[in-house]
Amino acid sequence: MNILEKRLDEVVEDFDLFDDELEKYEYIVDLGKRLKQISENNRNDAYLVKGCTSSVWIIPSLKNGKMIFEGDSNTVIVKGLVAILIKIFSDATPKEILGFDLKQLNRLGLAEIVTPTRQNGFTSIVNKIIEYAKGVNHD
Amino acid sequence: MNILEKRLDEVVEDFDLFDDELEKYEYIVDLGKRLKQISENNRNDAYLVKGCTSSVWIIPSLKNGKMIFEGDSNTVIVKGLVAILIKIFSDATPKEILGFDLKQLNRLGLAEIVTPTRQNGFTSIVNKIIEYAKGVNHD
Amino acid sequence: MYKKYFPYFKNSKNIYLDTAATAQKPSIVLDAINEYYTQYCSNTHRSNFGDANRATTEFEHTRELLKNCIKAKESKEIIFTKGVTESLNLVASSFVKDRFDTVIISSLEHHSNIVPWHMQERSLHKGLEVVNCDEDLTFDMEHFENLLIQNPNSFVSITHVSNAFGKLHPLKNIIQTAHKYGALVMIDGAQSLPHFNIDMQDIEADFYTISGHKTYGPTGVGALYVKAKHLEKLRPYQTGGATIKDVSYDKTVLLDSPFKFEAGTQNIAGIIGFGKAIEFLQNIEYKNIINYENEIYEYLYEKLGEIKDVIFYTDSINSIGSLSFNIKGLMAEDLGILLDKMKISIRTGHHCAQPIMKKLGINGTARVSLAIYNDKNDIDIFIKGLKRAIKILKD
Amino acid sequence: MYKKYFPYFKNSKNIYLDTAATAQKPSIVLDAINEYYTQYCSNTHRSNFGDANRATTEFEHTRELLKNCIKAKESKEIIFTKGVTESLNLVASSFVKDRFDTVIISSLEHHSNIVPWHMQERSLHKGLEVVNCDEDLTFDMEHFENLLIQNPNSFVSITHVSNAFGKLHPLKNIIQTAHKYGALVMIDGAQSLPHFNIDMQDIEADFYTISGHKTYGPTGVGALYVKAKHLEKLRPYQTGGATIKDVSYDKTVLLDSPFKFEAGTQNIAGIIGFGKAIEFLQNIEYKNIINYENEIYEYLYEKLGEIKDVIFYTDSINSIGSLSFNIKGLMAEDLGILLDKMKISIRTGHHCAQPIMKKLGINGTARVSLAIYNDKNDIDIFIKGLKRAIKILKD
Numbered sequence A, B: 001m002n003i004l005e006k007r008l009d010e011v012v013e014d015f016d017l018f019d020d021e022l023e024k025y026e027y028i029v030d031l032g033k034r035l036k037q038i039s040e041n042n043r044n045d046a047y048l049v050k051g052c053t054s055s056v057w058i059i060p061s062l063k064n065g066k067m068i069f070e071g072d073s074n075t076v077i078v079k080g081l082v083a084i085l086i087k088i089f090s091d092a093t094p095k096e097i098l099g100f101d102l103k104q105l106n107r108l109g110l111a112e113i114v115t116p117t118r119q120n121g122f123t124s125i126v127n128k129i130i131e132y133a134k135g136v137n138h139d
Numbered sequence C, D: 001m002y003k004k005y006f007p008y009f010k011n012s013k014n015i016y017l018d019t020a021a022t023a024q025k026p027s028i029v030l031d032a033i034n035e036y037y038t039q040y041c042s043n044t045h046r047s048n049f050g051d052a053n054r055a056t057t058e059f060e061h062t063r064e065l066l067k068n069c070i071k072a073k074e075s076k077e078i079i080f081t082k083g084v085t086e087s088l089n090l091v092a093s094s095f096v097k098d099r100f101d102t103v104i105i106s107s108l109e110h111h112s113n114i115v116p117w118h119m120q121e122r123s124l125h126k127g128l129e130v131v132n133c134d135e136d137l138t139f140d141m142e143h144f145e146n147l148l149i150q151n152p153n154s155f156v157s158i159t160h161v162s163n164a165f166g167k168l169h170p171l172k173n174i175i176q177t178a179h180k181y182g183a184l185v186m187i188d189g190a191q192s193l194p195h196f197n198i199d200m201q202d203i204e205a206d207f208y209t210i211s212g213h214k215t216y217g218p219t220g221v222g223a224l225y226v227k228a229k230h231l232e233k234l235r236p237y238q239t240g241g242a243t244i245k246d247v248s249y250d251k252t253v254l255l256d257s258p259f260k261f262e263a264g265t266q267n268i269a270g271i272i273g274f275g276k277a278i279e280f281l282q283n284i285e286y287k288n289i290i291n292y293e294n295e296i297y298e299y300l301y302e303k304l305g306e307i308k309d310v311i312f313y314t315d316s317i318n319s320i321g322s323l324s325f326n327i328k329g330l331m332a333e334d335l336g337i338l339l340d341k342m343k344i345s346i347r348t349g350h351h352c353a354q355p356i357m358k359k360l361g362i363n364g365t366a367r368v369s370l371a372i373y374n375d376k377n378d379i380d381i382f383i384k385g386l387k388r389a390i391k392i393l394k395d
C-alpha cells in the first residue's frame, strides 16, 4: 500500500469523527490557521497555483530524495485544504507521489473536490504538486 | 347589424351542424371544389396574396358601389376558405367591409385562423380584401 | 408569505439568498413546462397540426405578455434569446459593431456587458469608455455628459441595477442625456425586471435585455426589446430554420421581425414557462413586490449593520435586490463556504464584475440577494449563521 | 412497445409522426428537469454552495455522457448550444468566415446549413458550391471530388441525414475524400444522433452538431463537437459571464474550452434533462433502436407503396427516420390538414429545404417521420387516415 494512501486513510478517519459538515469545516479552518505562513517573498508568481479563485502558493523542495511541500493561501479554508494536501503529499518520494491514484482523494468527501467548477482550486493545487513531482522524477 | 356579420352568422350556423372537425373540413373541401376557378391570366402577381404557404389569388371588382371578389388557390382547403371569405365579404360596400369587426372571424373556430404562425395565410387573405376595400373607399 | 408558491422550499431546508444568480421557479411555471411536454409537445411555427398550433399559440402568448409587461408598442419589438448574455451579444454583433465609434458603459457592469466589447477590439479609451462612479458607487452624470460630448458617435450600454451591489442607476436621466447627444442606449435589465416594473414608453430605451431565469422563469430563456425604428438596421444574428420566406442556392429572403431573429427551434418549453412567470408577477402586482422586498431589504441592511466590522458599499435607498458586504479581516469565500455548511446559500466572489472589484481594491464580496420568497425569518437565520461563521474564522 | 416511456402518449390519442421536427420526451427526462427545479435549482459554475455544486456536477455529467456517446476524446470537445442551428452558426461565424474561400454543401441541406452561408455574402459559385445529387437523391461523389479539386481552400458542411427525405449520406467516404484534399468537414447531425450511433474516432469529423430536442431531450439544448486540434482557432462566439478568467477595462483573459464558448447562464434544466435522454438511448441500446426503427420504416414504405398514385423520392434502404411522399394530383397541405383532423400529426411543406424542392419542381411533400415510440399500429392508422383524406379530396 502506497504511503500516501495510508496518510489519506488517517485524514478520512479524522473526518469520520464529525457528525456534520460544519464541524468538518471548523476542523479544516483550524488546520488552516495552524499552517505555518510562508515568507512574503515566496508569495510570488512562480509558486502561485493557477486556476484558483483564491490565491494559493505551493513551494516544493527536495530533501534526501523526498519532496517537501510548504503552502499558503489568502483564504483560511483553502489554507486548511492545503494543510491536508501537505499532510498527504509532503515527505514522500516523487515516485510515491506519482504512483498515488488521485481519484482516492474523492474519499475526503469535500464538495470542493468533486464539483467540476470552471476554476477548480483543489484540482489545480493537486496538479501543481504532481507537476513538481514530475519535474524531479527521473525514472 | 352589419350585413357581413349576418352572413358570418349563417356560416357559423352551417358549421354548427357538424359533429366533428373532419366533417367540417369535408364541407370546406366541398366549397373549395365548387368555387369557380379564375382564368389563367388572372393568376398573376398583382392578385397574389403574400404571406401564404399555398398560392392564393383574390380579384376585386366594383359593381354599383359594391365590391365583388373572386378567388382561387392551388390547394383545395384554402380554396374552401376563400369561398367562405367571398361569401362573407363579396357584394358589400367598402364601408360595410371596413366597418366589420375582423375579430368576429374567430367565431368560425378554424385553427388556421387562430394560430399566429409565421406566415398566416388566412389573415393575409383577409388583409388583402381589406386593402382592396380601403383602395376604393372615399369617405 | 410567498414561499408557498415555490416547490423548491417544500423540498429544501436551504435558506436561498442567491436570486441574483438565478431565481427559484413558482409551480405554475413548472406546471406549464410539464403540460407542454406531456400534452402537446411539438415544434412551433412550422408544423401545423393541432398540437403544433397550440404550441405556437402559447409561445406567441408569452411574447404578448412580455410586450404588455414592459409596455412595448408592438409584438415584433420582442425577440426571444437564451438570456441577457445572448441579447447583449446579439446587439453588440448585429447592431453596434462597425456602426459606432465608441461604446460607453458604467463602472458597475457585469462581464456580459464588458467582454463583448473587448471582443470587438475595443479597450479603455480606444472605442470603450467607462463612466466613473463615486465612493458609494453613484453614477457620475457629469463625467457621462463629458464622454458623450467628446465622443459624438456613441452607443451607451448600461446596467439598470448592478448585480454585484444592487445599486440602481438613474435610468431615465441617463437615457435622456444620451438621447440629447444623439446616442442610443441599451439597458441590461437582468436585475431590474424581477423587482420592479419597467415602461418602455416612459424610459424610452432603444434596447432592453431580459433574463428569464432571473425573473422566476426557466433556464435558457431571455428576450431582447428593440424599439421598432431600429429593427430594420438590426442584422440577423443567427439564421436558419423558420427565419426564411424563400431560399434558393443564390439567395435568401428573410421573414420580418421578430421571426428573422429567432432561427432554429426555440426553447419552446422555456418560453411557454416564462409566460407563466410573467403572469405570476402580474398577479402579485409589482407594487406589492416592491413594498415587500424593500421591507426585507431594509431589515437585512439594519441587521447586517449591527455586525462588528461589516463593510457596506452602497446605501440601502438606491439599492435593489442585492446587498454586498465584507467583514474586515476575513475573506468572503470563507464565509460563503461555512454558511453553505449551515444550509444558507449566498454568493461570494467577484460576481462577474471584476473591474469594479479591482477599482475598489477588493477580491470580492459576500452578496445576499433577495426575492419575494424570502422573509424576515430567512434574514434572522442568515445573520445567526453569519455570526457563527465569523466566530469560527476569527477565534 | 416503447410508447410507455413517453407520458405524451398517456395524455394524447394523437398519432405522432413528426419526430423530425421535435421528438417526444421520455419521463426520465421530465423527471430530471423537475428534480432540478424543485430540489436543487441554482446557477452553475459560479456559486459554490451545495445545491449549486450539485447542479454543476449534473450539468458536467451531461457533457461526459455526450462525450462518451459520440466517442469524443476529451470533454472540452463538447460545447453546449441552443440547438443545431446555433451550432452551425457558431462555426460559420467563428471559424469559417474569413478563413475559407469556399463552402461546399450538399443538395439536401436544411435552411440552417444554407442561410448562414448566404449571410456571409456567399452565393452559388461565389464562395458556395452545392454537390449534385441523382434522381434518387444520391450524393454525387464525383462532382464532390471535382469541387474539392477546383476549390483548394474549402470547408465542407453537410447533413448526415436529410430531414426532408430521410436520405442518408455516405459520411465516412465524404469525410475521407474531403480530408484527402485538405478540406475540413462539419456534419449536421440533427437527424442522425436520434437514430444511430456515431463514433467521432471512426468518422473523423472535424465538427459535428447535435440537436437535443430531436434526440428525446428538452427544447433549447444542443451541442457542438469540435475536434480538439481546432479548438484553438475557434473564436469565442458569445462572451460574458462564466467565460472569463480575468477582466479589466482594458482586456479580457478567457477561460479554456469548453467554458469560453458557453457565455451566460446556460439552459441548465435543459442540459441536465438532455443527459437523461442520452442515458435513455444507451439503456435501450442503439442496435435495438436501429433494428426496431428499420422494421417500422420498411412497413411504412411497403404500405404507402400500395396506395395509388403515390410518389416516392428515395428508396427505403438508404433512408432513416423520415419518409417523404406526394399523391399525384393532390397538394400535400390538404392531406396534412385532413389527417390532423383525424388526430394524425404529419408535416407537410418544404421542411425548411426549399432549394431541393425547387430542384425537384415540387412545392413540398408530406413527410412521415418515425421514432422508437411509433409502432405498426400507428402506421396502420396513418394509412387508413391517408386513404380517407385522399378520398375526400379526390371525390
Ligand SMILES: Cc1ncc(COP(=O)(O)O)c(C=O)c1O
Pocket (backbone or CB within 6 Å): C020, C021, C082, C083, C084, C085, C086, C110, C112, C113, C159, C161, C162, C163, C188, C190, C191, C210, C211, C212, C222, C352, D241, D263, D264, D265, D266
Ligand atoms: C447585471 C447582469 N447582466 C447580465 C447577466 C447575464 O445574464 P444571463 O444569465 O441571462 O445571460 C447577469 C447575470 O448573471 C447580470 O446579473
Ligand SMILES: Cc1ncc(COP(=O)(O)O)c(C=O)c1O
Pocket (backbone or CB within 6 Å): C241, C263, C264, C265, C266, D020, D021, D082, D083, D084, D085, D086, D110, D112, D113, D159, D161, D162, D163, D188, D190, D191, D210, D211, D212, D222, D352
Ligand atoms: C437536418 C437539420 N438541420 C438543422 C435543423 C435545425 O435544428 P435545431 O432545431 O436544433 O436548430 C434541423 C431541424 O429542424 C434539421 O432537421
